[in-house]
Structure formats: C-alpha cells, structure tokens
Amino acid sequence: MKVTIITAFPDFMDSFISTSILGRAVKEGLIDISILDLRSYSQGNYRQIDDYAFGGGGMVLMAEPLQKALHHIFSTHGRGKVIFPSPQGGVMTQQTVETLSTAQHLIFICGHYEGIDERFCDQYVDLEISIGDYVLTGGEIPCMAIIDAVSRLLPGVVGKEQAVIEDSFYRGMLDHPHYTRPSSWKGIEVPEVLLSGDKKAIGKWRREQAVQRTLARRPDLLSRANIMPYLDKSAYVALVHHPVLDRKGESSTAAVTGLDIHDISRTCRTYGIKRFFIITPIKSQRDMAREIMHHWTEGYGATFNPLRGEALKLAKIIPSIEKTIAWVEEKEKVKPYVIATTAKFRSGSTHWMELKKSLLTLNKPVLFLFGTSWGLDEDVFSISDSTMQPIRGGINDYNHLSVRNAVAITMDRFFGFR
8 A cells, every 4th residue: 555645744754654563564565655745845935835714713724735745646656545634524433444445545634723725625635534523733643543543454564364353343343351461460360261271262251351341331333343253152044934924914824935045045144144044834835945955055056156055055944933943942052032023113122233232142042033925923923032123214114125135134234344
C-alpha cells in the first residue's frame, strides 16, 4: 500500500513512521509512506498556507496550496483515495478500517485551525473521517490513528495473523483479558487456566471472557458480531414442510422444492451451520430431495460444481421436527434450544438481538425452525423455546419474503460480521 500525507508539520510525523511495528513495516517495504510539506506548495516569502475565514472566525487552510500538493502527488504516484480527518466526518469503525485496507493508495490531508477551504474539500476529498466526538489541534493525530489501524490489516505487518483476528472489533466482539509475568502480582493471581498449558481450555476461557466483556461493556456491538466462534455448541437450521399452514390457515403439508434445498444449503455453508434439515413426512418428497442432493454430492454435479456439492452435503432429510430435535440432542449430548420463526407478530415473541445475547450464555446447541407455505403450524410454537419476532422492513407491515431470504437474513444477523 502507498500512503501519502500532506501536512504543514512534517517533523510531527517522522518518528511515527520510523518506529515500532509501523516503522518495521516501512523498512521491510510492506507499506510505503511519503510525507509532503504543505508549505512547499505555497507562494510568497512567508509561504502562506492559511487565511482568515470569510464572515469572521479563525484561520482556514487555503485551497490553492492544497491543490498544488495534491496534483503533485497525482502526477508522481497516480490518483488515490483522498481522506480528510475531520470532526465533521463519519465516525471511524473497524468496518471503515477494513474498507480502507483494500485501497492501493491513501492520501491524507491534515487540516489545522478551522479546517480547510470547503471548495477544495468538495472537489477533491473522497472521505471525511472522525476518530471521535471531540476536537484536536490538527489532523496529524487522527491521521496517525487511521494509518496505524489500517496497517495492522496489511499482510505481514503484524507477525501473527491470528493476533489480528482476535483483536477487539475485528469480528465484532471485544477482546479477552491479557496477563504476563509474574503470575502473582501484589497478591493477584493470573487465572489458573492460563497456566495449564491446555490450549483447548485456554481457548474456551478466552471466548467466554470476550463474551462477558462484550455483554457487560458494549452490548451494542452484538448487532454486528459473528457469535459462532463464541458458542460452545453448534447451530442448526430446519426447513419445515409439516406441520405448516395453508392459505386458509389450516394445518397442512407443503411440497419440497429444489430451489429451497440449493439456496438454503449454500446459506448454511456460508455461515458455518452444522446441519440443514429438510423436514417432511412424505416419503416420495424425501426420495425426491435425496435424488437432488445425490446429483450434486456424488453424481455428475459433484464434478461439475464441487462447491455446490460441499453445501448440499450439509442437508439431511428427516420426517419430523421431533426426530430432528432428537438427532441434534444425540449428537450434542444436550437438547437444542429451539427458535421458531414467523412472518407475523406473535405475543411473547423475542427480538433477534435478545435471542443473540441469550445464545451466548445458554451453553446449548441452537435449532432455527423456518416454515414453508404460510408459516409454521401453531403446534410448532408450543414445542419451541422461543419465537423470534418477524423480519421488518420499512414499508408498513408488508412481509412476504421467501423462506430462502428469511433464512439468509437471519443467519447474517446471528453469524455474519460487519
């Protein structure tokens, strides 16, 4: 990655780019950082780069020297993404950092005083970023913060890739506590599990601590966290074809469709679901589903599109919800927590965020039930542990998503990260 910094105080940045992890990355050629002195592009004996704001107020960086500096960069290194650290910008998040880490060239404009001429900003700045709701004396410190955060995601900058993955926010959750020598300090002992040498037990402890910290300190983060790595048990999805409701609201059995099998299998594979159950009591329907699956897992489709076959291997045909629950219980050695879904609001239903919190503390496998036709039969809700409130859009109460879409949205809410 190429990074160029335009600043009126270049000396301020020198030690930043030459020390610690970033300095080593620069030395090894993992990131190329250049610093341009804005005053070199000003005119007159005083090398003026700022002037009073029209209408009264403080000093503002002038558009002309900023434009000259930027054009010099464009002619020398080509165009890049122009970033202006500013209190008026969008607040930086890990998602912002991950997006910037994919750029080939980042150009930072370090403002001062009251900021920079708005005309330059309108014409050249691609992104304004704030590092928090407070004001600093200049743009150098937020510029350093952004560069430091971005550089950690570049290959080779941080020695161990796992260290980056385990950082707070990278997967939406806070990090676990860290300890070092001595093992006893002022009478306070390091948790015994960390001294055990048992990597599996240590990993479990760290996941539990990350969950506890996030729930206690930043529960708001859960909306964009992937909780799959923090669950002690697996997650399962079931597509229910019986008992479901028909158009008249009467108990019925729906037909199995190939499109549902394909798309939901792929969704489950994407989000790390352990098994996808296709529930129907009708033998001919089960036979048809097996034939579809066999084509992609062992037949011609397995050679034609092996990735599709990989997803279809997650699917299992089973005759009833009760047998599905029993199957999971046998595999996991504990009865699953069953979540029924619905497109209609039901009394006593639970918001998906509250369910997401609950799964982190239950120590049980989770089974999501999705209904076909006109939704799950009333009997299904009676054997479920919770009912998730329906997916809501922005237009009245219209909710006629296909079950395939409903599964994808739900899985992304629980097991996607952003």
